[in-house]
Amino acid sequence: MKLFSRLAKEGEGFPRPGDPRLLELGLAAWREGSDAGSPWSASRCGERLLAAIFGNSPYLSSIAQRERVFLARLLEEGPEPLLAEIIAEANSLGREKGERSALMAALRGLKRRLALLAAVAQLALYWSLEEETAALSCFAETALGAALRHLLLEAAARGAIPPDKAEEGASGFFVLGLGKLGGGELNYSSDIDLIILYDPSRTEVLARDGMRPFFVRLARELLRILDERTADGYVFRTDLRLRPDPASTPLALSVRAALAYYEEVGQNWERAALIKARPVAGDRIAAEDFLRQLGPFIWRRHLDFAAIADIHSIKRQIHASRGGERIAIFGHDIKLGRGGIREIEFFTQTHQLIWGGRLRELRVAPTVEALRRLAECRRIDEATAEALIADYRFLRRVEHRLQMVDDAQTHRLPADAAGMERLAAFLGYSEGEAFAAELLAHLLS
DSSP: OGGGTTSSSTTTTSOOOSOHHHHHHHHHHHHTSTTTTOHHHHSHHHHHHHHHHHTTOHHHHHHHHHTHHHHHHHHHHOHHHHHHHHHHHHHHTTSSOOOHHHHHHHHHHHHHHHHHHHHHHHHTTOSOHHHHHHHHHHHHHHHHHHHHHHHHHHHHHTTSSOGGGOSGGGSSEEEEEEHHHHTTOOOSSOEEEEEEEEOGGGOOOOOTTOHHHHHHHHHHHHHHHHHOOBTTBOSOEEEOTTSSSTTTSOSEEEHHHHHHHHHHHOOHHHHHHHTTOEEEEEOHHHHHHHHHHHHHHHOOSSOOHHHHHHHHHHHHHHHHHHTTTSOOSTTOBTTTSTTSHHHHHHHHHHHHHHHTTTOGGGOOOSHHHHHHHHHHTTSSOHHHHHHHHHHHHHHHHHHHHHHHHHTOOOOBOOSSHHHHHHHHHHTTOSSHHHHHHHHHHHHHO
């Protein structure tokens, strides 16, 4: 089986089932299926894969039961060709007029298969963290494009925009990805952080109520296509709270208004957030022009230690609100808590803000790449960079296993010993104490 060719012995790379009751229920449901006796599921490798899924994750169990044919193909063909197939199919959507419901169902089906593919590739130790997060990020970007193309064609069909503005690249409307989507390092179960903008000089709107209301409606429908829960699930939860002044601004802003905001009242935490900003849908030329104009706000040539102190104060506020001043394994938040993922990201972004105004090679979005660039430029020592990268990868792996259980956007460790034992099993540890010891070492390093 191609997918598992990197394993030393057939099936031995899979985690053990952490919950015997879930395993029994999953196997019973599987045996009721018409293909329960297929050669791959009867093999040692197939049995161990099903045990790893059914004994650890109700979410993956439900997908595996529903996507049996796809799972069999995944085992035979490996993840790369099926990932390419998923991306190609998503990229083909929205290019012709069609029903909104059909588009939403198609995107949800593709996301479901991607979730199974990414999980199995990780459980088999076949994909690295970077390969997994890149696949998730690529699909999110492609899904955004499909949804936007559909909406633009729909708007042109009802006369709200001229036909020549129904193309993404000519629309004057664009979406920036921030956070882990912007960095191409999306979580297994994650919101996608977006800023939605339009450039009046590059577009034309024929709707009676004008440009701003039209683009606000377009943004609202774009979000609904992605995050509305239907019988087929959802595609991605969306978060627009990183846009300028989210409490008082509409979902879509003109570039003029956004640039004025950043110039007049932009905050230092926004500079840090915008390090990862990149175009993910819509008019890419307009997006790149906006980011070029925003560059002086993000990248200042002179050191500003007051600004860095301001960013650190935000980190202290997070710790205070999340109980992060101490490290306790049970119930610890591995993202926002002490020693967690956010601390590594803040360290990286702070150093990028200090030095990136003069060193253009530091203006990169992915956390691991940024740490390596900082070491190459001698802004931090190589040992520090490699230690932080190891911590980051370990914590992200734990984060993904937590999220695979129920497709929940969680970063909090189980609050009791039984829950920690189940998580340790899902991560491939023989017992919980070994996992807790390694986790604590990474949090304290």
